Amino acid sequence: QSALTQPASVSGSPGxxxxxxxxxxxxxxxxxxxxxxxxxxxxxxxxxxIYDVNNRPSGVSNRFSGSKxxxxxxxxxxxxxxxxxxxxxxxxxxxxxxxxxxGGTKLTVL
Amino acid sequence: xxxLVESGGAVVQSGRSLRLSCAASGFNxxxxxxxxxxxxxxxxxxxxxxxxxxxxxxSYTDSVKGRFTISRDNSxxxxxxxxxxxxxxxxxxxxxxRGNYGNYAWSDAFxxxxxxxxxxxxx
Numbered sequence: 001q002s003a004l005t006q007p008a009s010v011s012g013s014p015g016x017x018x019x020x021x022x023x024x025x026x027x028x029x030x031x032x033x034x035x036x037x038x039x040x041x042x043x044x045x046x047x048x049x050i051y052d053v054n055n056r057p058s059g060v061s062n063r064f065s066g067s068k069x070x071x072x073x074x075x076x077x078x079x080x081x082x083x084x085x086x087x088x089x090x091x092x093x094x095x096x097x098x099x100x101x102x103g104g105t106k107l108t109v110l
Numbered sequence: 111x112x113x114l115v116e117s118g119g120a121v122v123q124s125g126r127s128l129r130l131s132c133a134a135s136g137f138n139x140x141x142x143x144x145x146x147x148x149x150x151x152x153x154x155x156x157x158x159x160x161x162x163x164x165x166x167x168x169s170y171t172d173s174v175k176g177r178f179t180i181s182r183d184n185s186x187x188x189x190x191x192x193x194x195x196x197x198x199x200x201x202x203x204x205x206x207x208r209g210n211y212g213n214y215a216w217s218d219a220f221x222x223x224x225x226x227x228x229x230x231x232x233x
Contacts, residue, residue, distance in 0.1 A: 034212065038220070045225055046220070051210075051219035052212065052219065057211075089154060093217045097169070101155045101156060
């Protein structure tokens with residue numbers, strides 16, 4: 001199964017808001033509310049930022065929010081900060097009941 | 111603290127076997143499903159395998175089916191990944207990750223990750 005589709009890169013200035021999209025199909029994002037988002041800094045392990053479309057784990061800033069419409073999920077980061085610069089990955093479960101990741105998006109804070 | 115620590119990564123020749131381990135601490139290991147996720151150099155994340163909290167069931171991505179086996183020993187708080195018939199495209203950092211949350215009984219988000227262990231397969 002092909003990876004979920006994410007933009008290769010996005011950028012924004014400190015204080016701005018950015019949105020990263022994650023496009024799938026009616027066999028994954030479109031059918032299940034099982035989308036999660038991960039932040040990965042260079043050389044580090046990924047960190048869970050959003051689970052089940054729009055839920056934040058304890059300790060994750062409320063500047064991070066998630067949503068979904070049809071076959072596309074989105075991660076929005078508001079009040080952009082320098083420390084948000086990282087790679088971001090979406091994941092969704094599929095009709096095979098296994099998870100599938102997106103290709104990743106590099107966020108640059110200008 | 112809640113922690114996962116992988117080990118066993120190495121440089122191996124194509125066609126050989128390798129076993130990775132993932133030691134858990136700080137939580138009730140036997141109460142959680144655990145996943146293996148890998149990341150090839152400079153590439154994105156790829157889900158590899160999952161095992162239920164009690165070891166009763168497992169699942170694999172298509173590219174490793176029949177070659178990789180995930181297992182666990184809840185008495186030792188340890189997860190394993192037995193990898194056979196290794197290929198160059200298995201070269202990656204392998205992470206173990208705890209499954210948690212999930213709107214469905216069979217779905218997870220990966221809320222705790224290890225630091226990863228590098229597997230390099232040479233031809």
